[in-house]
Amino acid sequence: MLLKKAKVTLIGSVLAKPGLEFVYEGPAEECEGCKMRKVCHNLQPGKKYRIVEVRPTTKHDCPVHLDSVNAVEVIESPIIALIGADMAIVNSKVQYEFPCTRTGCRNFLLCHPDGIIEGEKYIVGEVLGSAPEICERGKTLKRVELRPA
Incomplete structure (x- = not known):
């Protein structure tokens, strides 16, 4: 890269x-x-x-x-964010969309991290593991490092 x-x-x-x-x-x-x-x-x-x-x-x-x-x-700078598990593939290009708008969710700050722009393309640099909390909407989320595309 x-x-x-x-x-x-x-x-x-x-x-x-x-x-x-x-x-x-x-x-x-x-x-x-x-x-x-x-x-x-x-x-x-x-x-x-x-x-x-x-x-x-x-x-x-x-x-x-x-x-x-x-x-x-x-x-x-790379950004730590949550994305759907099906998109969490190292070196793949993803277009970031905010998963939901539930501000009370414990994952909200990782789903809406500072410095990310919705609709922009990023490269999955590293898969860091599962979301710290279970998604309230039932989605399987992974914590990843996103780099500028």
Whole structure:
């Protein structure tokens, strides 16, 4: 499997550490008119990213981050999620659909993990086992690591 190339973006200097994972939420109101806006906001909203390298560059002033921003290289981060057992095949490509909308279910956070976008395609990287709780709808679910397709 080919690894996707890292993207360069800006993040708050306090947060700029290799290994940090975050879900990009989009620009804040204060970003309007900022000269660094295009570099800060070149990621896809709702996706989960991991910092792989902090660039040794000059810090830039920022109206959102207290201690300025730093250039970092990020890749899309793998996501742990629940999928139907019939789709839990290593290296297979799946289109992720949220299994249900029962917010009170104990599996809800694994069925709706941060950083996943419904309808996007992912590759099953590893099957980690069965769901921690029995599905209230009677589905057989597996816990998997999903990687960007």
